[in-house]
Amino acid sequence: MESKTLDGLMQPKSVAVVGASSQPGKIGYTVVDNLIKSGYEGKIYPINPKAADILGIKAYPSVLAVPDEIDAAAITVPASLVEQAAEECGKKGVKALIIITSGFSEVGNRDLEDRIVAIARRYNMRILGPNIVGTLSNSQKLNASFAPFLPLTGKATLISQSGALLIAMDASTYIRRVGFEKLISIGNMSDVDFADIITWLDDDPNTTCVSLYIEGFRDGRKFMDACRRAHKPIIALKSGVSSHGAAAAASHTGSLAGAAKVYGAAFQQAGVVQASDLDNLFDRTLALSLQPPMKGDNLLIITNGGGVGVLATDSAERYGLPLQFAPQDLRDELKKHMPEFGSAKNPVDLTGMAGRDWYEDSIRFAFAHPWVDGLVVLYCETSLTDPVDIAYGIKKAIDESGVKDKPVTVSFVGGEQSEKATRWLVEQGIPTYSAPDLAVNALAALREYAIMQQMLAETNEPCLDVNKAQALEVIGRARADGRDSLTEIEAKQVFAAYGLPVTKTQLAKNEEEAVELAKAIGFPIVMKIVSPDILHKSDAGGVKVNIKDEAGVREAYRTILNNAKAYKADARIHGIAIQEMAPWGTEVILGSVNDATFGPTMMFGLGGIFVEVLKDVTFRVAPVAEGQALRMLSEIRGAPILAGVRGEKPRDRQAMAATICRYSSMIVDLAEEISESDANPVLVYEEGKGVRVADARIILKKK
Amino acid sequence: MESKTLDGLMQPKSVAVVGASSQPGKIGYTVVDNLIKSGYEGKIYPINPKAADILGIKAYPSVLAVPDEIDAAAITVPASLVEQAAEECGKKGVKALIIITSGFSEVGNRDLEDRIVAIARRYNMRILGPNIVGTLSNSQKLNASFAPFLPLTGKATLISQSGALLIAMDASTYIRRVGFEKLISIGNMSDVDFADIITWLDDDPNTTCVSLYIEGFRDGRKFMDACRRAHKPIIALKSGVSSHGAAAAASHTGSLAGAAKVYGAAFQQAGVVQASDLDNLFDRTLALSLQPPMKGDNLLIITNGGGVGVLATDSAERYGLPLQFAPQDLRDELKKHMPEFGSAKNPVDLTGMAGRDWYEDSIRFAFAHPWVDGLVVLYCETSLTDPVDIAYGIKKAIDESGVKDKPVTVSFVGGEQSEKATRWLVEQGIPTYSAPDLAVNALAALREYAIMQQMLAETNEPCLDVNKAQALEVIGRARADGRDSLTEIEAKQVFAAYGLPVTKTQLAKNEEEAVELAKAIGFPIVMKIVSPDILHKSDAGGVKVNIKDEAGVREAYRTILNNAKAYKADARIHGIAIQEMAPWGTEVILGSVNDATFGPTMMFGLGGIFVEVLKDVTFRVAPVAEGQALRMLSEIRGAPILAGVRGEKPRDRQAMAATICRYSSMIVDLAEEISESDANPVLVYEEGKGVRVADARIILKKK
Numbered sequence A, B: 001m002e003s004k005t006l007d008g009l010m011q012p013k014s015v016a017v018v019g020a021s022s023q024p025g026k027i028g029y030t031v032v033d034n035l036i037k038s039g040y041e042g043k044i045y046p047i048n049p050k051a052a053d054i055l056g057i058k059a060y061p062s063v064l065a066v067p068d069e070i071d072a073a074a075i076t077v078p079a080s081l082v083e084q085a086a087e088e089c090g091k092k093g094v095k096a097l098i099i100i101t102s103g104f105s106e107v108g109n110r111d112l113e114d115r116i117v118a119i120a121r122r123y124n125m126r127i128l129g130p131n132i133v134g135t136l137s138n139s140q141k142l143n144a145s146f147a148p149f150l151p152l153t154g155k156a157t158l159i160s161q162s163g164a165l166l167i168a169m170d171a172s173t174y175i176r177r178v179g180f181e182k183l184i185s186i187g188n189m190s191d192v193d194f195a196d197i198i199t200w201l202d203d204d205p206n207t208t209c210v211s212l213y214i215e216g217f218r219d220g221r222k223f224m225d226a227c228r229r230a231h232k233p234i235i236a237l238k239s240g241v242s243s244h245g246a247a248a249a250a251s252h253t254g255s256l257a258g259a260a261k262v263y264g265a266a267f268q269q270a271g272v273v274q275a276s277d278l279d280n281l282f283d284r285t286l287a288l289s290l291q292p293p294m295k296g297d298n299l300l301i302i303t304n305g306g307g308v309g310v311l312a313t314d315s316a317e318r319y320g321l322p323l324q325f326a327p328q329d330l331r332d333e334l335k336k337h338m339p340e341f342g343s344a345k346n347p348v349d350l351t352g353m354a355g356r357d358w359y360e361d362s363i364r365f366a367f368a369h370p371w372v373d374g375l376v377v378l379y380c381e382t383s384l385t386d387p388v389d390i391a392y393g394i395k396k397a398i399d400e401s402g403v404k405d406k407p408v409t410v411s412f413v414g415g416e417q418s419e420k421a422t423r424w425l426v427e428q429g430i431p432t433y434s435a436p437d438l439a440v441n442a443l444a445a446l447r448e449y450a451i452m453q454q455m456l457a458e459t460n461e462p463c464l465d466v467n468k469a470q471a472l473e474v475i476g477r478a479r480a481d482g483r484d485s486l487t488e489i490e491a492k493q494v495f496a497a498y499g500l501p502v503t504k505t506q507l508a509k510n511e512e513e514a515v516e517l518a519k520a521i522g523f524p525i526v527m528k529i530v531s532p533d534i535l536h537k538s539d540a541g542g543v544k545v546n547i548k549d550e551a552g553v554r555e556a557y558r559t560i561l562n563n564a565k566a567y568k569a570d571a572r573i574h575g576i577a578i579q580e581m582a583p584w585g586t587e588v589i590l591g592s593v594n595d596a597t598f599g600p601t602m603m604f605g606l607g608g609i610f611v612e613v614l615k616d617v618t619f620r621v622a623p624v625a626e627g628q629a630l631r632m633l634s635e636i637r638g639a640p641i642l643a644g645v646r647g648e649k650p651r652d653r654q655a656m657a658a659t660i661c662r663y664s665s666m667i668v669d670l671a672e673e674i675s676e677s678d679a680n681p682v683l684v685y686e687e688g689k690g691v692r693v694a695d696a697r698i699i700l701k702k703k
Helices: A003-010 A027-037 A079-092 A110-122 A163-176 A194-201 A220-229 A243-253 A260-270 A278-290 A306-318 A328-335 A356-368 A387-401 A416-427 A436-456 A468-480 A488-497 A511-521 A550-567 A626-635 A639-643 A653-669 B003-010 B027-037 B079-092 B110-122 B163-176 B194-201 B220-229 B243-253 B260-269 B278-290 B306-318 B328-337 B356-368 B387-401 B416-427 B436-456 B468-480 B488-497 B511-521 B550-567 B626-635 B639-643 B653-669
Strands: A014-018 A043-047 A072-075 A096-099 A126-128 A134-137 A142-145 A153-160 A180-185 A209-214 A234-238 A272-274 A299-303 A374-380 A408-413 A505-508 A525-530 A543-547 A575-580 A586-595 A599-606 A617-621 A674-684 A691-693 A696-700 B014-018 B043-047 B072-075 B096-099 B126-128 B134-137 B142-145 B153-160 B180-185 B209-214 B234-238 B272-274 B299-303 B374-380 B408-413 B505-508 B525-530 B543-547 B575-580 B586-595 B599-606 B617-621 B674-684 B691-693 B696-700
Touching (some): A003 A126, A014 A027, A014 A079, A072 A079, A079 A096, A110 A126, A153 A194, A153 A278, A163 A180, A163 B374, A163 B408, A163 B416, A209 A278, A220 A260, A220 A617, A234 A260, A260 A272, A272 A436, A278 A436, A299 A306, A299 A356, A306 A374, A306 B163, A356 A374, A356 A387, A387 A408, A387 A416, A408 A416, A436 A626, A436 B278, A468 A488, A488 A653, A488 A696, A505 A511, A511 A550, A550 A575, A599 A626, A599 A653, A626 A653, A653 A691, B003 B096, B003 B126, B003 B134, B014 B027, B014 B079, B027 B043, B027 B142, B072 B079, B079 B110, B110 B126, B153 B278, B163 B180, B163 B278, B194 B209, B194 B220, B209 B278, B220 B617, B234 B260, B234 B278, B260 B272, B260 B436, B260 B617, B272 B436, B278 B436, B299 B356, B306 B408, B306 B436, B328 B356, B356 B374, B356 B387, B374 B387, B374 B436, B468 B488, B468 B653, B468 B696, B488 B505, B488 B653, B511 B525, B525 B550, B550 B575, B586 B653, B599 B626, B626 B639
Parallel strands (some): A096 A126, A153 A180, A374 A408, B014 B043, B096 B126, B153 B209, B209 B234, B299 B374, B374 B408
Antiparallel strands (some): A134 A142, A134 A180, A525 A543, A525 A575, A586 A674, A599 A617, A674 A691, A674 A696, B505 B575, B525 B575, B586 B674, B599 B617, B674 B696
């Protein structure tokens, strides 16, 4: 559905409260009261079959009795009455339902929820919820919720899957001084989901950053698409990343949590910045809502305290922005604004003697210097300086630098005056924190955002030379045979249909065929039993390698067959695979799963102990473009192996990346057929010499 | 020196201010003013050659003119006058100098600093500083510093190597509501160092926790000893852990920063809890100063919000306290205090309907339950509950539980009322934070402390069967030969003197000797060139393995000699090593360095790609007891390799641990001789079959 249809929900001109009540303590009372107290300027229609007015506003027995149009209806009646309320709203032409009531899919009552969604679809209504706190907007002066007040005004919009957390965060905006334009409780997402709201917010002039608290959702692709299209930073705190936590999240929301690693990959691919915990969500939201992205890696730190300078330097490395020494001309200028024993290298230490002037002069020059991509200003409260005056100096210098396209964050460590200075700076649009680590982390969020935006601009060349029909034919034959897994030969045929460089493998149905095929492929060869009933071929004595001549083929053929029969007398045997023996190369593994949230998802890792002991693997939601494939190769711990160690030449990373791209296209193209797959091992040769897929496995979706 | 001699510094009955001034803005003015304003009840003696009184207190021209005893003298005169001031203080019998003045070793002026230390030694005076802010104590009402006021009262004492940070932290105690008993600026540590103060504080009834901001120090062993002997938790924030940060720290303090990894190992071995940044130092200090250690792993989380419950569960896993489900009897009881849709599993979700009673009843029962080792209580502000009332309930329940030996931490997410509740709980001795992650992290600090205390209780069996004389003889011969490295044969002789299981290796000086030794050792054997001039033996063609008979020995002998001469014509050749060929085993590496701060330090890692690609190694300051050695084996990422992978039997971890212990004893015993060493590879066999050191290297200290 088009995002426009959310206008009735996001900026309603009139709101009905179905289940409005005169009795304090009832949610139907609180919502009407909140609408009034927040200063909502649209029409409010309390709906109550028995009351003439509620809190001084004329009430109606039903939405159908309301003489004017109703944009949104907040539903607070018990779950059993929601169906009827929705029907009446539909008839009335209400544009959106804000179903606050709980007792639906979150407690297993999915049928009722589905029926209400069906009603909404019929009348072209949108539903927020059910099982929500409601929705709050500062620009609309709209508190259509049972949260007690509008949040501190700001430029971010929070969408929260936890109602309790939304209420608590609402209150804490005043303590933390992180402001929000809107707070939206999203609940069971029976209709409107994260993606819908993100899309709508992209055109909202009052929102500069979208902040998400996510427990789990189903339609990962829709979410990713919405995030990719968005022109504003999006930041997500995903809860349930521990195995125990995931279990707790599932019991809480009834939604599918998905694997934390896959969520992480999807966020990166969709350009979504991540928060590590609740504090971090607030801190990074502040920076993302107030400052532009950081377009390069050069971070400059200016401080009046060596100690905090070193702490910030440690943090910079921790958050992926390791400090470089400043260029000489920058140092030369900065040296003018500090005593002899100061340092202009980076961190720039103005020393404890630094007053407002030194800060101002250093910042004005440094922020405008082309080498600097982002600035962190640190201040330790001293007896000699007034924190508020230093804050004025920082703001003035940044304004006078004329720079608009670089970010700055600030840390003030100190007491009440520092706190006052901090609040003032935040009000001026400069994110300011109570510790150097937080300021650096916030700047890192702006860098992460810029890096991901750059990634999103990469083009994704589709593979055109694929033969889907051939792949489906192979799969169809296996299905006709009653199987839900392919033999190695079949899996390689499917791989080959997508241009994957599999080792030559053909099926010999008798000894003579084996000899012929071996000669055609060329010695040495490998021979393996092909039987849908023997999965562990080596255990069954079903594999012989390095066979060098015809006699060897004949002997191996008989031995393998005898072993297989001894292993499992009634095994169905298709024959024996005659395979090219690929030369030794670096072993890697490709694999795919069908993630419950994100669908076909690629895994890449090095073979052997890297995968078995270190679980050193990385994921991407498919398809994977070449740039991302190369990043996969770089981000595993064993990455140096591919760059060449112990005097070996670098491996063919380009060919490996191309293989990942092709593989990922295959699992997307065959998403309806393939449940899991892997290529293990894939042998990677030195640069220019390509890769070979030596073994293949495909498990089909059950149909 | 005995800690008692610090009494004059730490609780002076009288303080002189040398360089006292009537001129506001001068440090000599500020210090006198601060002493007065802080309400110091001892005697104050301003020292100024020209003034009759300072700030209304009678002044003296010199400490020698003061009629009474002086415990401590705060020195604020310029660096050039400090020597004379120290001399006069010495003559006067002053017990301690608080040298605030800067301009000493931190700017390269070490001679002056050394002369002042010599004066102090002569008069049995102690020195704090120079280059410090001073020292502050709430219990003494003593502000002998130029920091503007005493910190918020509390039970922790902070020792800071950064003066600027100390001043800023002082002010921020009022904002963060983390109280301190003392703040001590330690500066250049010309005399009094961290260890001295930690030892003194161990007997201080006003201090329950010692908090350290460390940039770097020299005498790591003294620090570790003091920490090990302490009966109170110690927490350290070490700055300069990044490579760039370490450089910045060195330029800032002029001290040796030491390798971050070795500091980390030393902290663990000395029972010192670590903080990750400034916020974390405050947060963990609060918990360590108010709560007992957590003696087991069972963490119970009680919450009124599913969302924060899941976030806390994620945090628990992140900080090494993964949640377990609560036992049935605990669940059964807790189920009574929540609605149907609540959860008693852990996290215990009382739901948003939870009021004070449910919190009280759940906490009272759960905290006293024997399964629970530590408790985290989470509260999300709701419209229905009063945060302050919930706080009262939490405190009451904890008191009524009767539990004194388990820790509890709390998180309140909300607005002003939650902040009020938070402050009140902290005043009641219950560490309370603004986010679930912080409460879990703080509890984790109490768990880390308990685990390290348990480690410290482990006995360390010394190796008695060592032959130091033999080792020294081998080393002496190499030194006599003008060398500062040992040959492999010599290194193995030293190793063998410490009972390390080296492969049998003997030096053959001619072909006949080679044959005889090979027969005595038993085939197959390895032969290697022995030359102090050929370090890379393989590159020189100087190694032959798997030699199976006499003919092989003869051929190898000639080939190796020819290769060596071709490689380096003038190489001094001792002969050829005839070595037992150890059977294949899992390859590991032992190594040692002489850390500038901590001295002989052990390294352990798996061989091959683990060390070359993954840098998967771990450190301990030597000597290493068996328990710690086993921990080294467990904490590397490749640990599963030693447990047995791919169907292999577990490796002989016990023998490996014993080898680490012996090796560590050797590097301590020979600390004056050995600069670096390694055993690479060490082959580890399956359980019960021991280990063999196949190659050895020792670099001597230059003398």
